[in-house]
Amino acid sequence: MFRTLLLSAAASATLAFAAQAQVVVSSKIDTEGGVLGNIILAVLDNAGIETENRVQLGATPVVRQALVAGEIDIYPEYTGNAAYFFNRPDEPVWKDAAAAYAEAKKLDGEQNKLVWLTPAPANNTWGVAVRRDVAEPAGVTTFSQFGQWVAGGGEVKLAASSEFVNSAPALPAFQTTYGFTLSQDQLIVLSGGDTAATIQAASNQTSGANAAMVYGTDGQIAVSNLVVLQDDKSVQPVYQPAPVIRAEVLADHPEIETLLKPVFESLTLETLQDLNGKVQVDGLPAADVAKEYLTANGLLK
């Protein structure tokens, strides 16, 4: 038994040395992590860069810690999360897309020698989506319009978690900023409910629900015929996904920046909803969804 242990140790030792030249691509364990991680992986592979696949590695703290410790080289992170990495969650800078990205890039560059590459123009933040058959006739696409519509007697019934309804930065902040108030009759509170449950409620019109608490790029939104309201007065921090890479690795492979730029610029909110939906709703493997998207859009050469 000892001999096999030694042999496997020797084998992993050679693996470890061989691995040093490779770019270790990683991502979070959630659905979007699978999609974005596999997109980065496919683009680097296609460009002939040697990679190691550690996609869907674990929860945010694990991936972040692994990147800072140099155990992985690149993974997609949300700009708004930098607020928590640097323990400054209450500052207004995170609510402006460009400023949040610049701040995250500056802080991580100075303190951790990490580089934030071009972000996707999608905001995966906490918000509200309304059924398309309700939003379109009412002409509602932004929260400002939604606020006017509700205040003017628009019939809405929102399915949300109790945290969304009660915590000050969530629904109460939306109500104050956009000048509307939802009564108890206009709320369906799913205690401990996640967005899967709220979207399902709005989609099936359970108890008359026609709006749902969502994260902007949830994979169920498109298939459930919901429209995400634009947070036009920036109540919530902006969560734009961007690849974060170790400066050392970027210096070795400077082409990564230009390779990923057009790819991430193509990932709009609706595109990400669609890709996430293919994984979450249709059950397709994230790697296939990523490759298909890149090929169909001519992003692989």
Added chain:
Amino acid sequence: MNGGTRLLILPLALSPLLPFAVFRANRIAEAEPRSLVAALGGGGAALAVAGLAAMIGALVLARRAQVRTVVAAALVVAILLAMGWAAARLTAGGPPQVRVGPGAGFWVALVSAGLLVVDARARLHPRPAMRLAIVAVAVAIGAAILWSGALSQLSIMQEYGNRSASFWREGARHLWLAFGSFAAAMLAGVPLGIGLTRARRASAPVLGLLTMLQTIPSMALFGMLIAPLAWIAANVPAAHALGIRGIGAAPAFAALFLYSLLPIVANTVVGLTGVPRSVTEAADGMGLTRRQRLTSVDVPLALPVIVSAARIVLVQNIGMATVGALIGAGGFGTFVFQGIGQTATDLILLGALPTVALAFATSAVLDALIGMLPGTAR
């Protein structure tokens, strides 16, 4: 018919009244129940109910436990095949997103029939070799059903179909984590246990420390090991070369190893101190050296207790290795946590069911092996 059988016949007989299958428009849509008639068609449902009645009759009338075991096992297989058939019927012609899974009626029938197998088998009082053979036959039948493709339209098998390559890779990682950490813990724990019986004063503090390790929640222990291991990997080149990292398999392996130590060390101590004084005195009287007494008297007599610990540790490791997926260790937990992230129950089950099956089979095999050891009264 005995009490156990009687108790299980009732839910079995009533199970056709419950929805046999559930239908989803896509894998995360709300489940709609489908009755036996809807799932199998009128003729199919009549056939299924008639078959069920015949088998219940056989179970009630059969006197011999062998017959009851075989009939109940056949019933389990029939229920599984009926589910596969229902899935094929309900998905036929629909879009590829449609998912069909087991409903309440299926579960009630399957669990009742499964317990009937267990109950009848227990009355056979099989010898250890026979028990091993039963496990082997059960595994073979299960594998044959899965390989035949009879269940391929079932929701969980569709999840498998989309991930067949990574399924076996994660399975291999899972086995390596569970069995590898177990082997390492045996190599360290048994000598440590032997040492503690000789240095009794160290026994209480060492066992106390191991007990304390055991009480740390697994998620916390997995997480706690990331920082020190990452530091070691960054600062000790030899450790880095050995594959030690803050994330991935190393911290999971280390955590499982630490959890395994207490049962192994404690049972080694208990087993060795349980060797009757008269036996050890006789061995000393025969002029055996301490080393000879240990290898040819003490350890063989303590072996059943030590192997019981091995069984506990292996089953525990197989279950706990799932949590390793959260720190990048891979294993079946990968599917569990991805499934939770996607709110896809079938994907969760794709990780959970093999883990449970693996733990069951391992436990049954080791149980039989313990029975085969000399000196156990079974």
